[in-house]
Amino acid sequence: MRLPVLICLLLSTLLTGCTTILNIQSNVRVVDKPPFERILIVSRLPNVPPGYASTFIGAFPSQYTVCSVDVSPIDFETPEELISRQLDECKSQVMLTLDLNRSFSGNSGKYITGYNNIYLEMSSVTTGKPFWKAITLSTTTALSPREVVQQLIKDGVLNGKSPVNNPRYP
Template sequence: MRLYLPVCLLPSVLLTGCVTILDIQSNVRVADKPPFERILIVSRLPNVPPGYASTFVGAFPSQYTVCSVDVSPIDFETPDELVSRQLNECKSQVMLTLDLNRSFSGNSGKYIAGYNNIYLEMSSVATGKPFWKAITLSTTTALSPREIVQRLISDGVLSGKVAVADSRYR
């Protein structure tokens, strides 16, 4: 009887927790990482609300200046024009791009289902070379800015501590 109670309560405790863990794989090329303080966040994610990229601005440590741009298929400017304009306005040194990695599907025939993982890449604006890449291991539509920034810190790309971000994507 005593063993039965903890075994029954454990699943309910685990299922009601508010902690989210983002499963991602990442890779850093330290030799290509430039010194930087100004970052542009570019969201190319189609299934997020307008202004999603701006939720990343408040999550970065205070020593970084962060700008953002959401690329949408209904914009009259091309994605390159939007990004170029924002790079010039913000004088960003690096760019963190969030995009879908449409790499696999499941099932077949009329039951086929596509799975989209989110691909992240941080690259130097001066050279265009990426120095940090990551991909989510689970399918999702929006990422927590805090978790991504924490991953950048743990990978040694950023220094400092995660700031408080927009509560919608914590």
Template sequence: MKTLATFLLISLLAGCVTIQSNIKSDAIPTFKRILVVTKLRKAPESYVQGFVKSFPVTYEVCTVALSPLSFDNPDEAVRKQAEACQSDVILTLELSKTGHSSRYNSVPYEYNAEMSSVATGQPFWKAIISSNPTYGERVPPRSVVKRLLKDHIIEGKLPESLQALN
């Protein structure tokens, strides 16, 4: 019974994120180094590090969390981090619509996600992500990585610790 309850809870939580994506197949570069950029109001460093742990082990992942409270130039911060990590591509996740929950309804958070080549600056994967207010202003990194795998943008398997949650 406990296993069934755990399965139902995980299924319920996994169903709280929907992702619609579009792929420009002829523009997908070969890459192994990814810079994940979050443009969220309330994303602590521990959240962004969740992306590092979620990608297949064959990828090197760096992160940068941009905040409206930062005085740094966002484009410059991304450029510096991409250079420091020698990133091939940049995955950007940006909050586009703030959700809310009330007694009678729940409006999802919406995010725009985009993966682009560092060399050309051209995007090759775009997504609109809707997330239940349960998660707050955070899309589960595992959900994004699973979609990248499904869309054949990246290859491999989720790390062992995350496979149990599928």
């Protein structure tokens, strides 16, 4: 009788071991959080496919209107022009920016290794003040929109629930 229980425990351990959970450390300044319903997602991540920021659009609770812009070094417009144009078109009240935090490295000399964690910041468009900041605790090139939205909900920045059963947002 112990063998089936042992097999079940082993299988569940193996299956959960295959799941990667991105750790996000975050901080909220509630006094600076404005009421909002319109969000602009700005991706400054260099190693993601074009249109990556748009994958966040359907991951937010239904009461939020979400627009996006990918900032790329090969754009002819400056990042400020791209963002300003999209803010005007979408009439966004807040902006969620995804960027790399290139703050540390390992090894030295020709063996130096860079570690790039993703830095996230949500700020008011009106005041420019950030009210939510986060950083990934593991190095990665892209984030799951669902994990970011779930963290925002957990931190009380967003209300509602993230959409479920949407295969586009793992």
